[in-house]
Every structure is written in structure tokens, then in C-alpha cells.
Amino acid sequence: MAKIYGYTGKALRVDLTNQAHKTEKINEAEMRGYLGGRGFNAKRLYDEVGAAVDPMSPENKLIFGTGPLVGTMFPTASRFNVSAKSPHRGILGDSNAGGHFAPEMKFAGYDQIILEGRSRSPVYVYVKDDQVEFRDASAIKGRTVFEADGFIKSEFGDRRVQTVICGPAAEKGVRYCGLFANQVRAASRTGMGTVMASKNVKALAVRGTGHVEVSEPEEFERMVLELEQEIREHEQYPGRMRMGTTRILMMANDAGFLPTRNYTSGVYEDAYMVSGERLAEEYNVKNRGCFACTIPCSRVYSVREGPHKGLHGEGPEYEALGSFTSRIGNNDLELALKAIDLCNQLGLDILTVAGCVGWAMELYEAGELTVEDTGGLELTWGNGEALLTLIRLIADREGFGDVLADGSVEATKRLGKGMDRTIQVKGMDLIMADPRGLKGFGLGYAVASRGGDHLRSEPFLELSDDPEIGERMFGVPESTLRLADRGKGRLVSYFEDWNAVIDSLEPCKNIMQNMMLLPFERAAEALEVATGLRVTPEEMREAGARIVTLERMFGVREGVSRADDSLPSRFRDTPLMEGASSGTVVDLDLMLDEYYAERGWDAATGHPTPDTLRRLGLGFAVTDLP
Amino acid sequence: MKRITVDAGRCAGCRQCEMVCSFHHTKKFSPETSRVTVIKDDRLGLDYPLMCRQCSDCPPLKACPTQAINREGGSITVDWQACIGCGVCVEECRYDAVKLHDGKALICDLCGGDPQCVARCPTGALDYSEAPEFSETPWDAFNRLKEEWGIHG
Structure with missing residues (x-):
């Protein structure tokens, strides 16, 4: 058999128990079949974590794939x-x-690292090439993400150790905690930090001294040079370099779909005050990038005067910025930066925090929630100090x-009210785009394998409002009109397949998908x-469909059906x-009817x-159908 | 004298210079074989690429016990036949611009006059031109930028 390059061809299985x-x-x-990263993880999880496994038990597995x-x-x-x-709702977790x-995982020799079992004492796992150490983490138990990162790097005196860390909120059992690389690069959704903490693990640290070799170095270099040039010449390049995703x-x-005051409006009267433009003009000092980036769109900001003088950090991105501004009616940009920094330190998923806080504020403003319920907090729209207090209370579960630490759906159960005001799908609070202004995004939220989320599909082409694109690509002119409903099944399944490919090859979706740079043909190349490995563009797309469908089957095995592919009622009737x-x-x-037909799923049940x-090639899953 | 200079305020820390350097020299990708190393501080958000600066006194050249390090055609060269991997050069370089890999010293060779790290830097943080010697360390640069930008801790 010919040598396969690019991949390391190895998974590291770590038994914490x-x-x-x-x-x-x-x-x-x-x-x-599964390409890498997300695809590898989906297969591993399907094979090894069945319906009987409690997400917080040692039998759950935390899998890193690239x-x-x-x-x-x-x-x-x-x-x-x-x-x-x-642990957020018992379906697929993936971020x-x-x-x-x-x-660094690759240089250490791994495509995938699996953490399983549960450590008896607090540890962090250190992987150096083929060696694995279980190191005492009692000194950093309960410490912030930033503190833990500093501690681990100082233990080795090696800045090149790379870490993924869970914060103190995860250690308290808050169900929607993320994992943080390079302190602020968050795999924040679906509670992966909570799972790490449940295993008595504070961090995974990796250092690799190996190399990655490609099959055809000259052709590879030619493609890379072409891509670099296309990125620099792209119309989105200046805006992304200046503002990153905050330009959105x-x-x-x-466009009237900026979620405002818990999605009661799509327009925020103070939008400019909290915009990416204002951040760029008044606060940003430099760009920063991920590894091997041609368009380093992250930004370092610094607040140089006023009550938050001295506050600095990297980011934020659009979802976090919008979460703590328009979504909760707060026009104080610096306070939003403070809240974002706090969530990063504590290890919380900002979208879920904002989903819970926005929901509580709407109830409070409607008189359905009082200071008796909130322990004295006045949750009026835009009350920034209450936001900061509530973030700390959530992280401490105090x-x-x-009440909010298990997500908005669990909070409605505790309080016995407010379900009609939650903005979530399958228990996951939604992102920052109102589907009434982006119908295909709405379908994407409803069917996303990890719950209410745009990154599974993100069919941005409907923003073009150009029917010719829809006609050409999907045979339905309305498919690329953002306010139309027709043709979206085809649009969304195409983008789902594409994103599954990107998430598995593991370049940046913002660039390779949103900027249209890595379509199926070029991904295959x-x-x-x-x-x-030689695959056709059709096989590449089929791999995407395979990953999406296997993730769906993970949900089906947990009881997911068409009834769960829903949207909050206000999007459907108001x-x-x-x-x-x-x-x-x-x-x-x-x-949904169009989508299931496109996918080859049963229209009544939503099951493949x-x-x-x-x-x-998923015949092994047939017996798992209900 | 032509040399590579660094504008620390522009370095985004992406380490593409490390990838390009290792690929140019070995056709493989590895930070271990890159002659440039990016120093990063994630808390401050600051980054600094370190590589040979063509110092006129070059302590590693003077200290090399086997005369494996020389100056030829505007860059420092290492004769791997002569190099015994003792690591004295690594100790002697003021700017951490020398590393050992597989028992041999690695030093920037300016890619024969067209340094690829400079050509491929996405933010223009690197420049290759006639420039005076400079003695800024990453820590000097970080302190200067912290002051300038009001970032501390």
C-alpha cells in the first residue's frame, strides 16, 4: 500500500481511570470515509458512546480531532x-x-486524542510526542483559564507547549462551559469544558517535535501560493483584517436581523455604539492570527481610559460582541468587553450565557420574573452591572x-414559566442572527446535529439575494433569496455537506467557506x-453527507426526530x-419537507x-433506527 | 548591510514564517527545523519572530570550536560536515536565533538572498533591506508595546 501523507495515521487513547x-x-x-477532525470524532463517538451513557459519567469520551x-x-x-x-442536552456535543x-497535536504525532474514564485526583494530561504524563493539577483547580495556562507553561519553561483548558465554571458543573486554546480561542459550545471537568481533568497540554510531510510538495506549494494570493485579493480581505467577524x-x-432584546427586534438603535467599526477605530491595537493564517483577523484591543482602563484582550468576535450588546439591550461597548473577558476567564460559553440572561431580562421586563426570583438583581434591558454580577453567579452556581447554570430550558423547569420565551433548538440557545431575516439559516438551526447553531450549515449565499445564483447552483431561484422559503432544503444540505468537509480537513470556515475558496473540487485536490489519497469532488461531497448523516444517527439513537427539528415559536408566528x-x-x-427529501430521510420521522x-456506507447504523 | 528586521507591533504570531522556513529547507513542515522561531505571549497578545540578525561580532561564529560557522555572501553559514552539535553557538547567540536539530546547528541563511519568511509574512512584520544592527529583544519590544498600548499583566 502506498504511503499516506498529511495524516499521522494515529490516535492516542488516554485512560484517565x-x-x-x-x-x-x-x-x-x-x-x-470521514476525512479527519469532525468526521473522525463523529465516527468514534458513534462507535463508542451509546445511548445509555450519561454525559457526566466516566463512560463519556472527550475526543480531540484534527x-x-x-x-x-x-x-x-x-x-x-x-x-x-x-451534558447540555444529551445529544451530540462538538465544537x-x-x-x-x-x-502541535500533529507534530506530536496524532490526528486524534481520546480522553476516557475519570481521574481519581485532579490532573492535567501532558502529551509530549509518544510520552503521556498525568500531572498534578491541584494547584490550578478552580483557577481561571488564563491562570492555568500560565501555570502549565511555567512548569515546563516552554512557551511552545499548547494547551486546551476548562475554567472554574466547568469545575462547578455549569453545563455549558467551553474549552479554551491559547487562552481565548474557544471551542465554546455544547459543554465540552464541562465534560473535561467531569473527568477531573483541568487541561490537555501537547508538545510535539515531529513533522508533517505532504504527498506532492511542489503541487502543494503551488496551491498554497494560489490560495494566499486569492485571499489577499478578495473583496472581504480589508474588512476582515480590520474587524474580523465583528464587521457583521x-x-x-x-438587514434587520440583528437579534435585539432577546429577539424581540431585529434592529438595535445603538448598533454603531457597539460595532466592529467603533472597536477598530477606538480600541484595536494590532492583528493576531491562528497558525498558518494568511488573513490574521483576530484583534488585540486595549481600553486606555475610563472605568475599565487597563482592560485588554484578544477578540472579540461577532457572536460574543452581539451577545452582550444588542441581544440584551446594552449599548456600553466597554462593559461588553469586560463581560466577554470575564466569561473567557471563567470558561463559559458566551452565547448560552447571553441566551439565558436575555431570556431572564425579557421575563423580568414582562413582569413574569421579579427581584424575589432573581435574588435582588434588577434584570432590566441593558443593565450591565447586573450582567457582570450574574456571570459570576452562574460560574459559582450561586x-x-x-437557576441559569443548566441553560434556559432547565431554568424554565426550575421556575415553572417562560418556555415560550426561550430562544433555543434542542436545548441549545441560538446564535446571533434572526431567522426571520435569513430563512435558510432558520432551517439550518432546526436541523443542526448539535442543536441550535449556524456553523453546521451557514448558507451565507442567501445573503446575496441573487436569484441567478440560486437557479444556477440549486435549480431554484428563491433558494438564494434570504426572505424566501423555497429551495432552502437543497441550499442547506449543500452547505451542511460542505461545512462537514471543511470541519474535517480543518482549515478555517470563515475563509475557506465564507470566502468561497475551498469548494468540493478544490478540497478534493x-x-x-x-x-x-485520490477522491473525486462527488466523493468529497458524499463524505460530507456521510458525516452529517452519522451525526444525525447519533441524535436519532438519543431519541431525536422531526418533532425536535423545531424553531422558537416567535420565529414561526410573530x-x-x-x-x-x-x-x-x-x-x-x-x-423541512424539502430538506428531508433532499437528504433521503423519512419526512414523517426525520430519520434517515x-x-x-x-x-x-452507514449500513452499520441501520439497526439503531427506532 | 542587508538584514531581516522585525516590526513587533505588526507580527500576528501566525508562525507561517516557521512553516515556510522548514518547507524551504527540508520540504517538510516542522517548527523544529525552522530557523525562525516566533516568541508568543497569549496573555498580552504579543508576538516576536527571532532569527539571525547578521551581527557584526557574531559570538557563535567566534565561539564555534570546529569553525563550522562562517560568514559567506552576506549570511551566516553552517558547515554540517564540521558541526559536532556541541551547542556552544546556541548558548552564545544573544537573540536565541540558533537551534540544534538532529545534532546540527540551524541558522538563517537568508534563503540565498530571497528570504521566504519575509516574502510570505501576511502582515509585513518582516523586512529584508539595508538596515543598521539592532539589539531589541522580544522582551524589549513587548515592554515598549505594553507602554505604548496601555496593556499590562
Whole structure:
């Protein structure tokens, strides 16, 4: 058999209970079938974490996976996925982050690292090439992400050790805690930090001294040089370099889908005050980037005067910025920066915090929640001091913070009210785009394998509002009109497949998907010049569909069906009153019917059919159908 | 004299210079074989690429016990036949610009006059031109930028 490049071809399995480890091979069929990162993790999780496993038990597994392009000069190939059964709602947990952790995994010799069992004492796991150490973490138990990172690096006197860390909120059992690489690069969704803490592990630290080799160095270099030039010449380049994703905030406001006051409006009157433009003009001091990035779009900000003087940090990105501004009616940009920094230190997922706080504020403003419920906190729109207090209470699971620490759905159960005001799908609080202004995004939220989320599909082409693109690509002109419902099944399944490919090869989705730089054809070419594996563009897309469908089956095994592919009621029956997305609601049933037909899933149940499973090489999952 | 200079305020810390350097010299990717090393401080958000600066006195050249280190055609060269991997050069370099890999010293060779790290730096933090000798360390640069930008801790 010919040598396969790019991949390391190895997974490291770490047994926390017995402080043991072993290396396992990843074979060519797995590479062709599941590509890497997210795909590898989906398969591993499906095979090893069944429906009976409690997410907080030692039987759950925390799996880090990266892809064949990572650890090279392929632009933006820096990312990893971390997956487990989610403690947030018991379905697929999976989150993705950049920085410098993933290439270090490759240099240490691994495509995947699996943490299983539970340590008896607090440890962090240190992987140096083929050696694994279980190191005492009692000195950093309960410490912030930043403190723990500093401690670990100082233990080795080696700045090149790369870490992924959970914060003190995870150690308190808050269900939606993330994992943080390079301190602020968060794999924040679905509670992967909570799973790490449940295993009595504070961090995974990796240092690798090996190398990554590609199959065709000259062709690989040619492709990289082409991509670098295309990135620099792209129309989005200046805006991304200046603002990163925070450039979206004003765009979303202009288009009337900027979630404002818990999605009661799509327009925020003070949007400019909290915009990426204002951050760039008044606070940003330099750019920063993930590993091997051609368009380093992260920014370092510094607050040089006023009550928050001395506050500095990296980021924020749009989702966090919007979360603590328009979503809760707060027009104090510096206070939002403070809240974001606090969440990063404590290890919380900002979108879920904002989902819970926005929900509580709406209830409070409606008179359904009082200071008796909140322990004295006045949760009026935009009350920034209350936000900061509540973040600390959530992280400590104290008072009203404890009510919110399991997510908005669990909070409604504790309080016995407010379900109709939660903005979530499958228990996961939504991101920062109102689907009444982006119908395909709405469908994407409803069907996303990890719950309410845009990163599974992100069908940004509907923002073009250009019917010719829809006609050409999907045979339905309306598919690329953002306020139309027709054609979205085809649009969303295409983008889901594409994103599954990107998440598995592990470059940056912002660049390779949003900037249209790595379509299936080029992804297939990239895989070949990097690894030597030859796949057609059609096989590449099929791998994406296989990953999406296997993740769906993970959900089906946990009880997910069409009834769970829902959207909050206000998106389906209450139009927005102002702005460029007003006067329309989401026709979810029409879109779901199209989507299931496109996928080859049963329209009544939302389950993949046995034929579809077999066609995708997932015949092993047929017996798991209800 | 032409040399590579660093604008620390522009370095984004992406380490593409490390990837490009190792690929140019070995056709493989590894920070261990890169002659440039980016020093990073994630808390401050500051980064600094370290590589040979063509110092006129070059302590590693003077200290090398086997005369493996020389100056030829505007750059420092290492004769790997002569290099015994003793590491004296690593100790002697004021700027941590020498490393050992597989028992041989690695020093920037300016890619024969067209340094690839400079050509591929995405933010223009590196420049290759006639420039005076400079003695800024990463820590000097970080302190200067901390002061300038009001970032501490």
C-alpha cells in the first residue's frame, strides 16, 4: 500500500481511570470515509458512546480531532474539533477552535486524542510526542483559564507547549462551559469544558517535535501560493483584517436581523455604539492570527481610559460582541468587553450565557420574573452591572446564577414559566442572527446535529439575494433569496455537506467557506496533493453527507426526530415589526419537507432511511433506527 | 548591510514564517527545523519572530570550536560536515536565533538572498533591506508595546 501523507495515521487513547495510554492506527478507509477532525470524532463517538451513557459519567469520551491539512503552510489550517456526548442536552456535543493547539497535536504525532474514564485526583494530561504524563493539577483547580495556562507553561519553561483548558465554571458543573486554546480561542459550545471537568481533568497540554510531510510538495506549494494570493485579493480581505467577524454587526442591523432584546427586534438603535467599526477605530491595537493564517483577523484591543482602563484582550468576535450588546439591550461597548473577558476567564460559553440572561431580562421586563426570583438583581434591558454580577453567579452556581447554570430550558423547569420565551433548538440557545431575516439559516438551526447553531450549515449565499445564483447552483431561484422559503432544503444540505468537509480537513470556515475558496473540487485536490489519497469532488461531497448523516444517527439513537427539528415559536408566528426583515415569518414545515427529501430521510420521522444509510456506507447504523 | 528586521507591533504570531522556513529547507513542515522561531505571549497578545540578525561580532561564529560557522555572501553559514552539535553557538547567540536539530546547528541563511519568511509574512512584520544592527529583544519590544498600548499583566 502506498504511503499516506498529511495524516499521522494515529490516535492516542488516554485512560484517565488507570493512568494508561495506547496508540491506535487510523486506516485508509476511515480517512476516505470521514476525512479527519469532525468526521473522525463523529465516527468514534458513534462507535463508542451509546445511548445509555450519561454525559457526566466516566463512560463519556472527550475526543480531540484534527485534519490532514493541519501542521503545514496550508492557509488557515489550524483547527480542531472536540466532541463528546453533550451534558447540555444529551445529544451530540462538538465544537471547533483555532489557535496553535491542533498543529502541535500533529507534530506530536496524532490526528486524534481520546480522553476516557475519570481521574481519581485532579490532573492535567501532558502529551509530549509518544510520552503521556498525568500531572498534578491541584494547584490550578478552580483557577481561571488564563491562570492555568500560565501555570502549565511555567512548569515546563516552554512557551511552545499548547494547551486546551476548562475554567472554574466547568469545575462547578455549569453545563455549558467551553474549552479554551491559547487562552481565548474557544471551542465554546455544547459543554465540552464541562465534560473535561467531569473527568477531573483541568487541561490537555501537547508538545510535539515531529513533522508533517505532504504527498506532492511542489503541487502543494503551488496551491498554497494560489490560495494566499486569492485571499489577499478578495473583496472581504480589508474588512476582515480590520474587524474580523465583528464587521457583521452593522451588516446584520442594516438587514434587520440583528437579534435585539432577546429577539424581540431585529434592529438595535445603538448598533454603531457597539460595532466592529467603533472597536477598530477606538480600541484595536494590532492583528493576531491562528497558525498558518494568511488573513490574521483576530484583534488585540486595549481600553486606555475610563472605568475599565487597563482592560485588554484578544477578540472579540461577532457572536460574543452581539451577545452582550444588542441581544440584551446594552449599548456600553466597554462593559461588553469586560463581560466577554470575564466569561473567557471563567470558561463559559458566551452565547448560552447571553441566551439565558436575555431570556431572564425579557421575563423580568414582562413582569413574569421579579427581584424575589432573581435574588435582588434588577434584570432590566441593558443593565450591565447586573450582567457582570450574574456571570459570576452562574460560574459559582450561586443564587439566581444556579437557576441559569443548566441553560434556559432547565431554568424554565426550575421556575415553572417562560418556555415560550426561550430562544433555543434542542436545548441549545441560538446564535446571533434572526431567522426571520435569513430563512435558510432558520432551517439550518432546526436541523443542526448539535442543536441550535449556524456553523453546521451557514448558507451565507442567501445573503446575496441573487436569484441567478440560486437557479444556477440549486435549480431554484428563491433558494438564494434570504426572505424566501423555497429551495432552502437543497441550499442547506449543500452547505451542511460542505461545512462537514471543511470541519474535517480543518482549515478555517470563515475563509475557506465564507470566502468561497475551498469548494468540493478544490478540497478534493487539496486532499490529494497533501495526502496522496485520490477522491473525486462527488466523493468529497458524499463524505460530507456521510458525516452529517452519522451525526444525525447519533441524535436519532438519543431519541431525536422531526418533532425536535423545531424553531422558537416567535420565529414561526410573530413577524418583526421594523427593519429590512420585517413582516415575514419562517415556514419551517415547508423547508423541512424539502430538506428531508433532499437528504433521503423519512419526512414523517426525520430519520434517515435504511437505503440512505446503506448508500452512504452507514449500513452499520441501520439497526439503531427506532 | 542587508538584514531581516522585525516590526513587533505588526507580527500576528501566525508562525507561517516557521512553516515556510522548514518547507524551504527540508520540504517538510516542522517548527523544529525552522530557523525562525516566533516568541508568543497569549496573555498580552504579543508576538516576536527571532532569527539571525547578521551581527557584526557574531559570538557563535567566534565561539564555534570546529569553525563550522562562517560568514559567506552576506549570511551566516553552517558547515554540517564540521558541526559536532556541541551547542556552544546556541548558548552564545544573544537573540536565541540558533537551534540544534538532529545534532546540527540551524541558522538563517537568508534563503540565498530571497528570504521566504519575509516574502510570505501576511502582515509585513518582516523586512529584508539595508538596515543598521539592532539589539531589541522580544522582551524589549513587548515592554515598549505594553507602554505604548496601555496593556499590562
